[in-house]
Amino acid sequence: MTESLRLDRDWEFRRVSAAEDAAGWQRVDLPHTPFQPDLDGRDHWLGECEYRRKLRATPAREGSRHVLYVGAAMHSARVLIDGVECGRHSGGYLPFEVDLTAALADGETHTLLLVLDNRDHPDVPPGKPYADLDFCWYGGLYREVELRVYPALHITDPVAAGEVAGGGVLIRTLEASSERALVSAKIHVRNSGSASLPAVVRVEFFAAGKSVASAVSGRLTLAAGQAIHTELELSLSRPRLWSVDDPVLHEVHVTVCSPEGAVIDRRVERVGVRRIAFSRSGGFQLNGRRIRLRGTNRHQEMPYVGYAAGRAAQYRDARRIKEAGFDYVRLSHYPQSSHFLDACDELGIVVMNAIPGWQFIGGEAFQEACYQNAREVIRRDRNHACVVLWELSLNETQMPEAFMAKLHAIGHEELPGDQMYTCGWMDRYDVYIHSRQHGEIHRWQNGDKALVIAEYGDWEFYAANEGFDQKTGAGVHAAWSNARQFRSAGERGLRQQVWNHQIALNDTLSSPAVLDGQWCVFDYARGYHPVRAACGVMDVFRLPKFSYYFYRSQRGPSEDASNWTGGPVVFIASHWTPASDLRVLVYSNCAEVELSLDGHTLGRKRPDVAWMSQHLPHPPFMFDLPRFTPGTLTATGYVGNLPCATHRVSTPGNPAALELAIDDLGIAAASGESDTVIAHVFIRDERGALCIEETGTVVFALESAAVLAGPATVSAEAGIASTVLRLSPEELSAGFSLQASFGGLRGSVAVAGFSVDKSAPPRVPPAPLQPA
Numbered sequence: 001m002t003e004s005l006r007l008d009r010d011w012e013f014r015r016v017s018a019a020e021d022a023a024g025w026q027r028v029d030l031p032h033t034p035f036q037p038d039l040d041g042r043d044h045w046l047g048e049c050e051y052r053r054k055l056r057a058t059p060a061r062e063g064s065r066h067v068l069y070v071g072a073a074m075h076s077a078r079v080l081i082d083g084v085e086c087g088r089h090s091g092g093y094l095p096f097e098v099d100l101t102a103a104l105a106d107g108e109t110h111t112l113l114l115v116l117d118n119r120d121h122p123d124v125p126p127g128k129p130y131a132d133l134d135f136c137w138y139g140g141l142y143r144e145v146e147l148r149v150y151p152a153l154h155i156t157d158p159v160a161a162g163e164v165a166g167g168g169v170l171i172r173t174l175e176a177s178s179e180r181a182l183v184s185a186k187i188h189v190r191n192s193g194s195a196s197l198p199a200v201v202r203v204e205f206f207a208a209g210k211s212v213a214s215a216v217s218g219r220l221t222l223a224a225g226q227a228i229h230t231e232l233e234l235s236l237s238r239p240r241l242w243s244v245d246d247p248v249l250h251e252v253h254v255t256v257c258s259p260e261g262a263v264i265d266r267r268v269e270r271v272g273v274r275r276i277a278f279s280r281s282g283g284f285q286l287n288g289r290r291i292r293l294r295g296t297n298r299h300q301e302m303p304y305v306g307y308a309a310g311r312a313a314q315y316r317d318a319r320r321i322k323e324a325g326f327d328y329v330r331l332s333h334y335p336q337s338s339h340f341l342d343a344c345d346e347l348g349i350v351v352m353n354a355i356p357g358w359q360f361i362g363g364e365a366f367q368e369a370c371y372q373n374a375r376e377v378i379r380r381d382r383n384h385a386c387v388v389l390w391e392l393s394l395n396e397t398q399m400p401e402a403f404m405a406k407l408h409a410i411g412h413e414e415l416p417g418d419q420m421y422t423c424g425w426m427d428r429y430d431v432y433i434h435s436r437q438h439g440e441i442h443r444w445q446n447g448d449k450a451l452v453i454a455e456y457g458d459w460e461f462y463a464a465n466e467g468f469d470q471k472t473g474a475g476v477h478a479a480w481s482n483a484r485q486f487r488s489a490g491e492r493g494l495r496q497q498v499w500n501h502q503i504a505l506n507d508t509l510s511s512p513a514v515l516d517g518q519w520c521v522f523d524y525a526r527g528y529h530p531v532r533a534a535c536g537v538m539d540v541f542r543l544p545k546f547s548y549y550f551y552r553s554q555r556g557p558s559e560d561a562s563n564w565t566g567g568p569v570v571f572i573a574s575h576w577t578p579a580s581d582l583r584v585l586v587y588s589n590c591a592e593v594e595l596s597l598d599g600h601t602l603g604r605k606r607p608d609v610a611w612m613s614q615h616l617p618h619p620p621f622m623f624d625l626p627r628f629t630p631g632t633l634t635a636t637g638y639v640g641n642l643p644c645a646t647h648r649v650s651t652p653g654n655p656a657a658l659e660l661a662i663d664d665l666g667i668a669a670a671s672g673e674s675d676t677v678i679a680h681v682f683i684r685d686e687r688g689a690l691c692i693e694e695t696g697t698v699v700f701a702l703e704s705a706a707v708l709a710g711p712a713t714v715s716a717e718a719g720i721a722s723t724v725l726r727l728s729p730e731e732l733s734a735g736f737s738l739q740a741s742f743g744g745l746r747g748s749v750a751v752a753g754f755s756v757d758k759s760a761p762p763r764v765p766p767a768p769l770q771p772a
Contacts, residue, residue, distance in 0.1 A: 002265055003149040004069075007053065007112075008674065011141075015049045016115075025052075029674050029728065031308035034118070034140040036710070039303055039540055040532045041136050041525030046120065051141050052113045055081075059107040063152025063193025067160075068098045071143025071338075073116050074307070075124050080113040090124055091369060092137060093335040093356055094376045097148075097160035114141065125369050125394075126334065128360035133527035135299055135333070135358070138306030143337065152193035153256060154265045156227065158379040161188055164413050166229050169254050169267050171383050172417055174233070176275045176287060181236040183273060185215070187254055188229050189265075191222035198222075198259050201230050206251040212236055219259055241287045242272025242385040244327045245559070247348035249385070272345060272385025278421050278431050278450040284388075284514040286350075293350065294505070294554060295328030295517035296321060296537070297455060299524040300336040303540045304710035304724045305676055311339040312669040313676045318343035319665055320542055321521055322564045325551035330454060330517045333358045333395045335377045344386035347564055351386045352423065352433075352452070352517075353377060355407075357394030367403055370394070374407050378414040389431060389452070390415075393424025404428040423452065434513075436460050436504060441511040453516035457504040458483050458535040484534045486523075487545060487718040488695070491575045494546040495585065498573060501537070501547050502612060502620065505554075509615035518551070541678050541722035542663060546573045546587075553587040554617050557639050568645040570637035573620075575692045576649050578628055586621040590637030590645060593621045598631040604638075632689075652692055652719070653685035658740055658747030662725075674728050676709065681721040681740045681747065691719045696742060704736035716742070 008030040015034055028051075035045035057066055068079060068086075075092025078085055079100075087098035104110060118139035120129045130137070148157075161167025167188045175182040185203040198221050204214040215232040222228060240248040249270045256265040277285040284291060298321065302309045309317075314337045321329055329349055334356040344351050355373040374392045381387050392407040393399065408429055411422040423431035432449055434440055436456035444451060462482045464475045476482075483500040485493035501518060508516040523536040532540060537547040549571035560566040570588040572595075574580050586593050594604035603623055613619035630651035637645035659682040669675040681698050683691045698721035700712050709724040727736070739748040 001263065002151065002154055002267075005057075005147040005149075006672065007055075007145040007147055011051050011053045013049065013051050015045070015047055030145060031142045031305075031310055031674075032140045033138050033142060033306040033308040034116075036304055037136065037138060037301075037306045037525065039525060040530060041527055042530055044130060044136060044527065045139065046118055046130060048115065048117045048119075049140065050113060050115050052111055054109050055104070055112040055147065056107070056109040057104045057147060057149070060101055060105060060149070061151070063191070063195075064101075065099060065150045065192050066101045066104045067148045067150060068100050068112070069095065069146040069148050069157070070098075070114075070141070071095050071145065072307075073114065073141055074118045074137055074139040076117045076121065078115040080115070081110050083111075083113070091356075091373060092118070092124070094373065094380060095143075095159055097157055100147075116140065122362045123365040123369060125356035125366065125373060126358050126360060127362045127366050128358060130527040133358060134533075136301060136306065136525045136527055138301065138308070140306075140308060142307040150192065151265055153189065153191050153197050153199055153222065155254060155256060155267045156188045156190050158188075158382075159376050161190075161227070163188060163229070164375070165416050167379060169252070169269055169383070171252060171269060171271045172415075172419060173273050173275055174417070176239070176241055176273055178241070179238060181239040181241070181273045183213070183234045183236065184231060185234065185252070185254065186229055186231040188227060189220070189222065189256055190227035191224060194224050196221060196223050199264065200257045200259055201232070202255045202257060203232050203234060204253045204255075205234060205236060206253065207240060207248070212239070212250070236273065239273050242274040242348075243286055244291070244293065244348040244350060245561075247272065247346060247385070249345060269383050270342070270345065271383050274385055276388050276419060276421070278389075278514060280445070280448045280450055280512060280514070284450070292509075293327040293515055294325060294551065295330065295515055296324070296326045297330045297332040297517050297520040298336070299332060299520070299522065300340065301524055302676060302724065303678070303722075305726070309337075309676050310669065310673055311342075312664075312667050312673070314339040315343040316663075316665050316667050317522075317542075318347055318349060319564050319667065320538065322347045322349055323552065323566065324521065324537060324544075324548050325553070325555050326521070328352075328515055328517060329521070330354070330391070332520065335373070335380070338380060341381060341384045341386055345384055348561075349386055350388045351384070352389040352391055353381055353387050354391035354395075355393075357397060359396045361394055361397050361399055361403070370403075371406060371410060374410045375414055378411065382415055389421050389423045391424060391433065392422050393426065393429065396425060399426060401428070425454065436508060441508065441513060445512075451511070451513045453508050453511065453513045455519040456508050456516060457501045458519040460504065461500045462535075485545070486534045487539055487543060487720075489534075490692075490718070491573075491577070491580055495573060495581065498546040498550045498585075498587075501550060502616070506612050506615045539717075541680070543680070543720060543722070546571075549573070550587045550620075553589045553620075555589055556617070557589045557644070568637055568639055570635045570645040570647045572633055572635045572647050572649045574633065574649055576630075576633050576651050577692070578630075580628060582625045582628065584623045584625060584633070586623065586635050587618075588621060588635070588637045588645065589618045590639050592638040594636045594638070595623045596634045596636075597629060599634075650687060650689035652689045653687065655683050655691050655694060655742065655745060656686040657684050657688075658682070658742055658745050659684055660738060660740055660747045660749035662738070662749060662751060669727075669729075669732055672729050674726065675732055677725050677727065679723050679725055679738055679749075681716070681742070683716060683719045683721075683742060683745075694719045698740055698742045701739045701741075702736065703739065704731055704734075706731045706736045
């Protein structure tokens with residue numbers, strides 16, 4: 001069996017540019033970023049850094065291989081054992097393997113060293129210099145690292161194998177209906193031994209723990225050093241199909257056995273049985289049913305840790321997206337964590353995957369790297385039910401015809417059949433993706449080709465495309481009118497943002513587009529601008545703005561699931577202060593809403609349908625009040641004449657108490673893994689109302705070995721101060737205590753210990769690997 005030893009602990013790290021040599025080595029765990037990022041992307045560190053640790057493995061059995069697997073390293077890497085280079089890799093977003101068999105053959109203790117370089121490089125996508133880029137790429141060993149021991153006869157890694165439409169395990173749904181599904185399983189087996197070996201491959205599908213289909217190959221004979229593919233077809237009777245509202249996943253066990261039945265190697269994949277189609281006339285179809293999904297765009301960064309967020313943090317982001325009202329997400333503008341895709345599989349979120357690129361195309365070496373990125377992202381992610389579109393295009397980049405034709409061809413080479421849909425912002429792919437600000441969402445047509453609105457709700461309100469200067473800001477519209485609003489912008493700014501989104505979504509829903517994605521779900525830092533982009537419906541700390549509740553209200557009141565929260569919702573888009581607008585907006589998916597002030601009704605009504613909301617599933621409710629009176633506004637939503645949702649907002653008084661919360665969403669890290677969680681301090685008055693205008697200083701302190709990833713002293717924004725905690729497996733099991741102080745107020749939260757989530761299996765099932 002393939003054995004896997006996680007190498008996320010006991011690393012030493014240092015930055016090696018001359019000015020920083022004096023800092024020496026420091027102990028770190030993975031995932032890791034080589035610097036503490038500023039929330040606005042300023043003082044972004046670019047340079048060379050090193051990670052080292054001791055490594056000892058049992059001597060390899062005849063024909064077996066010791067292989068280092070790196071989930072991602074930003075963005076150029078060299079791998080050395082005892083100072084001798086064993087391999088190198090270019091590209092910061094996708095995994096790679098390095099064979100260490102010869103270096104570890106003696107069973108002794110060795111020093112493993114990875115040398116990483118995240119400096120600008122025109123041949124490494126995205127290629128554009130950081131100082132001109134609209135996002136940050138951070139650095140470091142920010143995903144998992146493993147030592148894998150492959151037996152002589154083994155299933156290969158899909159990326160490392162380097163096989164077109166092959167390598168590893170490739171699962172494709174050939175047919176699917178409620179009565180029957182036909183599935184293909186293509187398995188790549190390698191014999192790395194010195195003698196010919198016989199084998200049999202078995203594939204078995206499990207649903208809810210029960211075997212529902214299986215197939216067995218004939219006897220295979222692999223010569224020394226040979227690798228072969230075998231393809232099996234399985235028929236599933238009355239299958240449960242994967243969909244956004246019922247994301248059923250099958251567990252597929254692929255086993256390589258001896259002819260006598262002894263297990264040699266095994267791979268477990270989770271797949272969804274489903275069929276997709278895109279066309280202008282038929283829309284986006286999932287299992288033969290046309291659906292129009294609301295979507296968003298996501299950058300994968302987290303505050304203070306950059307890209308260095310593990311499995312649980314990735315799952316939380318996916319759940320936040322689902323609960324915000326989105327069933328589709330575009331990965332902007334690079335391959336993101338496979339853990340995030342695992343979560344999208346589980347939650348029922350369809351995904352547009354992407355290669356790295358933004359407003360830049362380089363020379364031949366750069367373009368070859370783009371081709372390789374396209375092949376590798378498909379090989380890594382092709383079994384994910386959630387991935388329905390492949391953006392094999394450089395975002396907002398004028399690309400040569402031959403370049404686009406090659407990328408499109410690569411997509412269909414790597415995933416043959418009718419379930420590959422390439423897309424790009426130039427009309428040379430299977431699906432055309434277009435942004436609302438470019439002005440063609442109502443006019444464009446090319447036969448029956450589908451249109452997807454890649455972005456809306458931000459740029460069209462932010463700047464004039466003609467004459468905009470990225471460096472000077474010339475051409476930018478007035479700040480009060482755009483959708484880039486921090487929570488600190490107050491009620492007026494947050495109302496402007498949500499109003500813009502409401503207008504834009506209403507417009508996109510009247511277009512022939514089959515999917516649309518607003519820009520964007522979270523605020524994010526940029527290289528070219530000293531202030532982060534505040535266009536998210538949630539801020540960088542994942543705190544909702546008014547727009548979050550607008551999108552959440554566009555779901556039906558019956559939409560809900562066991563692993564995410566939906567259902568009826570009502571939200572008052574007001575802070576209810578003397579400066580508040582007397583036209584009170586309420587967002588809800590209920591049939592009627594009643595608004596009251598301190599228990600006295602102000603009216604009950606149905607939604608207000610106007611020119612800017614006639615296409616919305618759930619238009620807003622508007623209540624015109626005669627005057628401001630301090631107190632508590634309460635909105636109650638009714639479905640079937642029964643009250644089913646309530647929201648209150650109170651005029652704030654003076655700070656009187658601190659409320660601390662760990663925003664883990666009830667999602668725990670897997671056993672033995674570290675975690676990154678966001679913590680918030682809410683400054684409240686004596687009645688519990690949030691002091692929305694408070695911006696004073698909050699001091700955090702930890703009474704455990706847990707680490708504050710950000711500064712201990714922060715300024716509150718709109719009554720809330722936030723920080724990020726790094727938690728080791730020990731803190732996760734033993735617990736920790738977080739304190740905060742604000743003026744004379746103090747608060748604390750004690751976490752007794754997180755439960756451990758063992759539900760998400762790793763791609764290669766781990767087995768113990770003991771040192772010699």
